Structure formats: C-alpha cells, structure tokens
Amino acid sequence: MxxxxxxxxxxxxxxxxxxxxxxxxxxxxxxxxxxxxxxxxxxxxxxxxxxxxxxxxxxxxxxxxxxxxxxxxxxxxxxxxxxxxxxxxxxxxxxxxxxxxxxxxxxxxxxxxxxxxxxxxxxxxxxxxxxxxxLGRTPERDEAGLDPQLRELARLLAAGSTDEMAARKMGVSARTIKRRSAELMELLDARSRFQAGVIAAQRGWIDTSDTSTRRADTALAPHPA
Structure with a gap:
C-alpha cells in the first residue's frame, strides 16, 4: 500500500x-x-x-x-x-x-x-x-415509489442474492436489507420476496429470461473468508 x-x-x-x-x-x-x-x-x-x-x-x-x-x-x-x-x-x-x-x-x-x-x-x-x-440531493423515487436502492435490491433479490450477498454489494448491514426488503414487499403488495421478484419482472425491472446471469451471480459471488 x-x-x-x-x-x-x-x-x-x-x-x-x-x-x-x-x-x-x-x-x-x-x-x-x-x-x-x-x-x-x-x-x-x-x-x-x-x-x-x-x-x-x-x-x-x-x-x-x-x-x-x-x-x-x-x-x-x-x-x-x-x-x-x-x-x-x-x-x-x-x-x-x-x-x-x-x-x-x-x-x-x-x-x-x-x-x-x-x-x-x-x-x-x-x-x-x-x-x-x-450528493446533497435526496435520491428520487419513481412512479412506483421505489428509490434507487430499493430498485437495486429488487434486482439483487430476483437474481437469487441472499441478505448477506445483497448487503455486501450495497454496502449496508443485513439488518438494513431485511428492513428494506419488508418495505419493498409492502410497496409491491407482495407476500414474499419471490412474489416481489415476479412483480418486479412484470413491470420490466428485471429480465426473467436471463437465467444464466442469475445463476452466475449466485454461484460466483465472493464469500467472506
């Protein structure tokens, strides 16, 4: 260094x-x-x-x-x-x-x-x-009420990321991911994360046909030593 x-x-x-x-x-x-x-x-x-x-x-x-x-x-x-x-x-x-x-x-x-x-x-x-x-400007929410962090979380969860993986990529705690996941499900009127992912796909936020990318994201994600 x-x-x-x-x-x-x-x-x-x-x-x-x-x-x-x-x-x-x-x-x-x-x-x-x-x-x-x-x-x-x-x-x-x-x-x-x-x-x-x-x-x-x-x-x-x-x-x-x-x-x-x-x-x-x-x-x-x-x-x-x-x-x-x-x-x-x-x-x-x-x-x-x-x-x-x-x-x-x-x-x-x-x-x-x-x-x-x-x-x-x-x-x-x-x-x-x-x-x-x-910096200094509050991240804007879209017409669905999602700010950039929630939209990214929807993408990560739909790709199969665990709380720990999403927390590491977004630089927040697993507790924050749990809280924001609950907020995401409420905004999407979803009863589960899986359903939230389905709704996100229906709205065009993620590509459900890109299964190879989702498999690679999950399989190749770094794991802490």
Missing amino acids: EAVRGRLEELTMATTVECVSLNPNSAQKPESKKASKPLNQQLLERGVAIRAIYQDSHRHNPLLQEYATWMTDLGGEIRTAPTVPMLMIVYDRRVALLPIDPYDSSKGAQEVHAPGIVTAVYGLFAQIWSTATP
Missing part, C-alpha cells in the same frame, strides 16, 4: 484535466481518506476536475459525509449509487489504477495504460455517473 500511495502522488502531479473514481464501501478506511485528502486538494487547487462516485449508504456515514462535504466545498463533484462494483481511479482518461483483488484493495493495485482497457474502465464510470444521485 505504501508503494501505491507513492504512485498516487506521482500521478496526481502529472494530472492536468480530470480525475474520476469509483469508491465502494469496502475501500473507505480512515487512513485511506487521510492519505487522499492532500492529493485531492492539490488537484482542485490546480483547477483539475474531480468526479467521484460513492455508495448510497455513504450518506449515513458521518466520517465520509464530512470528507465528501469538504471536497465538494473545494469544487469536487460527488454522486452516489446503490452499488459500486470496484475501486478504481482514472487520470486524464489515459491511466487507470485498478485493484489487484476487487474484493480486497489492501493487496495492492495495478496501473493500466492500454487505451482499450482505460476507455472501457472510464466507460463504466461514465455509465454509473449518468444515473447516480448528486
């Missing part, structure tokens, strides 16, 4: 236009935020645009809320999404830093310069950014 932090400093100094990042809950450790704060300040003071995506659950974390407010006040842009697939940083759309292990950023990072890979990684960021909610 010391080598990674040293390289982050070098890439910060070389960046002139934009720095974007995905920031899952699993990567939000106090020491990481302490190390990144002066680097982000350097970028913003030089007029470099910073755009960062965190998970919706960050909205209830006082430490991360304070950090996000600090960066926003300096001109950074922050949005949140229900799930963030992995930690990543892209500098000037030409260099990407990706974790060696997507589920454990402490194992180090790999630096990527290949244009095809960097473009794909940046495209992932751009896609999530386009539907994420700006």
Whole structure:
C-alpha cells in the first residue's frame, strides 16, 4: 500500500484535466481518506476536475459525509449509487489504477495504460455517473415509489442474492436489507420476496429470461473468508 500511495502522488502531479473514481464501501478506511485528502486538494487547487462516485449508504456515514462535504466545498463533484462494483481511479482518461483483488484493495493495485482497457474502465464510470444521485440531493423515487436502492435490491433479490450477498454489494448491514426488503414487499403488495421478484419482472425491472446471469451471480459471488 505504501508503494501505491507513492504512485498516487506521482500521478496526481502529472494530472492536468480530470480525475474520476469509483469508491465502494469496502475501500473507505480512515487512513485511506487521510492519505487522499492532500492529493485531492492539490488537484482542485490546480483547477483539475474531480468526479467521484460513492455508495448510497455513504450518506449515513458521518466520517465520509464530512470528507465528501469538504471536497465538494473545494469544487469536487460527488454522486452516489446503490452499488459500486470496484475501486478504481482514472487520470486524464489515459491511466487507470485498478485493484489487484476487487474484493480486497489492501493487496495492492495495478496501473493500466492500454487505451482499450482505460476507455472501457472510464466507460463504466461514465455509465454509473449518468444515473447516480448528486450528493446533497435526496435520491428520487419513481412512479412506483421505489428509490434507487430499493430498485437495486429488487434486482439483487430476483437474481437469487441472499441478505448477506445483497448487503455486501450495497454496502449496508443485513439488518438494513431485511428492513428494506419488508418495505419493498409492502410497496409491491407482495407476500414474499419471490412474489416481489415476479412483480418486479412484470413491470420490466428485471429480465426473467436471463437465467444464466442469475445463476452466475449466485454461484460466483465472493464469500467472506
């Protein structure tokens, strides 16, 4: 991690236009935020645009809320999404830093310069950014009364995710998943999670014909050591 932090400093100094990042809950450790704060300040003071995506659950974390407010006040842009697939940083759309292990950023990072890979990684960021909610704005509910977190939960449960799997992907506790699942069933007037999944499919939120994806989601989901 010391080598990674040293390289982050070098890439910060070389960046002139934009720095974007995905920031899952699993990567939000106090020491990481302490190390990144002066680097982000350097970028913003030089007029470099910073755009960062965190998970919706960050909205209830006082430490991360304070950090996000600090960066926003300096001109950074922050949005949140229900799930963030992995930690990543892209500098000037030409260099990407990706974790060696997507589920454990402490194992180090790999630096990527290949244009095809960097473009794909940046495209992932751009896609999530386009539907994420700006910090300071309450996530909007749709015509059915679902906010983005509930909609994502419906998708995960319909795909066969357990409470523990959904909690890990969404960065919340299993207790929160149980509470929100109950809210989802009430909103959909469903008597079970299975029925909620059927109703969600009928409304076009998920593709029930994509059984191979659902099987893979369940079979290949990471399990805690």
